[in-house]
Amino acid sequence: MSYQHNKIEPKWQKIWAKNNYKIWHTADKSKKQHIYILDMFPYPSGEGLHVGHIEGYTASDILSRYYRMKGYDVLHPMGWDAFGLPAENYAIKTKKNPKEVVAKNIKHFRKQLQVMGFSYDWQREVNTTDHNYYKWTQWIFLQLYKHGLAYEDEISVNWCPSCKTVLADEEVVGGKCDRCGTLVIKRKLKQWVLKITAYADRLLKDLNLLDWPERVKTMQRNWIGRSEGVDIEFKVVGHEEYIKVFTTRTDTIFGATYLVLAPEHPLIKKITSESSSSEVKKYIEQASQKSDFERQAEIKEKTGVFTGTYAINPANRERVPIWVSDYILMSYGTGAIMGVPAHDERDLQFAEQFRLPVKEVISSDGILMNSGPFNGVPAIIAQEKIALYIGGKKNVRYKLRDWIFSRQRYWGEPIPIIKCSKCGNVPLKESELPLKLPEIKKYQPSGKSESPLADILSWVNVKCPKCKGPAKRETNTMPQWAGSSWYFLRYLDPKNKKKLVDIKKEKYWMPVDIYIGGVEHAVLHLLYARFWHKFFYDIGVVSTIEPFSCLINQGIILGEDGEKMSKSRGNVISPDDIIKKYGTDSLRMYEMFMGPLSFSKPWSSQGVIGIHRFLNRVWYLVTEKDPLLGKKSKKKKKEEKLIVTAEAKRKLKENLKNLERTRHKTIKKVTEDLEKLHFNTAISSLMEYVNQLYEVPLEKVDKKHLESLVLLLSPFAPHLSEELWNSYLKHRKSVTQEKWPTFKPHLTEEIDFVLIAQINGKTRAKIKIKKGINKVEAEKLAKSFSLVKKYLSKKKIKKVIFVKDKLINFVI
């Protein structure tokens, strides 16, 4: 029969819950060693926790419990990222208020996390939709505004027709809304924008300081997209104007046979010749109606139109035609390029389409040709020289664009700005924060590029703080990412009414030592949070330049069929079902045993049973209830009695002696594996230990083995461990308040080893012998084995390789 997890687990959850989980409260002072272990806080959806959440949260919980036992001051908090579209859309669908929905979901999530036995310091719980919290989100906005990093701009933005709001570039995936999958269209709107580009260089450079997965760093690097190049001006023939282009390939300028402007380029109107003007106008109109997605779909076929005007290539003084094409983006560089069809694939495609000349200027071995005074110069050297020659200006450009920060939705932080027709934008005073989100009945998005807040006249209409004239509040709200860009700081000081965070506390805890979460936040949350953190550093709110020193992405848990879990596939594993059947401890431990944390791996129902079996074995071992007791046949019992021979006695003695070594080895292995986050192998070594303990009769197992085992197991399976520690091993303290077991290094080493005897690298004999024998002895020993002898006979030994305590290899 299985141990009764249904009784044990709720029992201990109740005990831990006493005094608001006092047992996990962080001391927050004085300890020399401290560690901040952080989970990416969840979005409390109606679905509840899924197995993927549990994987990351279990890993961080195990580490937290381990470091507490090691005597560290551990900060391990939890909170809720609850503003944003999912809650609002769900509320609209079910005709409820988002506030109610969120409150209900949070309650459910909190309960589930407590059932998982996660050791959070619940005193520090934060909720991004709580006005005591978003007061500080608004405060941050005011600081950004004051420092010129928040500005309004009339720009072409991504608009989701279904969510009826503007989206940030980061929220558009493959031309579709990241939330609902609707095709995103372009719309020109006045929007609040945060100047993340001012931090582009630092965001890029400081990636090198971080212990993060390489792919996440790569993704951020690509997103920031730095390129060094040169701005070059082309004089327009017959006009005063110059067209500025940006290129990273100045060495190819002698091959520039035309220029192309983005359809939105401001100079087009001025320079287009009369005869071409109607055609150009038509083209621009068409282009403006295309979405980014449509533009991308046309990569294969380039479109464009000639302006009828020419410019002068500053390198060779040749006249080159000026074209307009939507393969050039206004948002990158100068919105204009020099077309070098011989050395750029896209330009070549365009040139072929419109029969423009292709002029090769670099030979296959990278030497310049057809380039006037630069013929014969290697391309790498020519870069610099030509830039000088034509008077180009070095410049660094980024793909990263400023962060569009307003949303036309109800469920978000109100932006603390008042709009006055006389005074323009007037920020609220800090003392006026929080600017509370008004409670309203109608919060469906209007679709009119305004938030539903615009209809609450009593809230919108205010006096201008400056001129006292009539004014209106900003009705757009902040995006979901606002609250999550700084929450990890609020945990340090969640009740502080005067400051976002006390700098002393920040100095003590930051940066986060271990941050665990999914890879889906690689460029959104993680980039925004880094941006804000650097800003906080600049204005003296924090002392650290990066928020998360070590990041770990847990892999995705797939369904049993090896496919991604989804309702439509019907392969979703519900944590609740597993807990009911096998208990929280089995679920936690199975997810850790599946494989390395960062791997994606399929679920196995049988695998959970395997872990459950193991926990049962531990239970019977400690409670001394041999499951076979009373079940053995008379015949077998009689047999066992007879078998107690001298040989068996000797073996038992040896086994008991080996157990002590195994105990030390297991402590070492589990400790080291935990530090490296190798949870799966830590569990394997615990299994090996238990297997060995089962090899001697239960009554002969010393209590210290059981104690070490339970202590080592406790971070993984806390409920079972508490029960065994308390009720069977008779300790008063909670097991997690005990000290982590230690090992003696000399006892982790074996006395014997297996000498591998090889001939030409092939293993021919394995000889168990005491460690420390020398080459001569080993050679003699190996040769005494018949198989080795057989292979060595009549052969000449060229060389003998001997590796101490490992192997001997005869080369013949």
Add this chain to the structure above:
RNA sequence: GCCCAGGUGGCGGAACGGUUUACGCAGAGGACUUAAAAUCCUUGACUCUUAAGAGUUUGUGGGUUCGAAUCCCACCCUGGGCACCA
């Protein structure tokens, strides 16, 4: 197309210059049981062989080495990211 990660039994994985397949799952055989479940014991890559044994095997092909899953080169495949960014 470019960038990143990875290819080891039937499966998840372990080892990361020295016994390939630890640990677990599934499989086979057995014990207990009226029976089933649970539990326990044995077994466990492939090919040839009655067996002893021999040979092959870490995606493929080369190389370095006494010795390679591990290091180097080329290629193939899978997963993920980016994608007209000048």
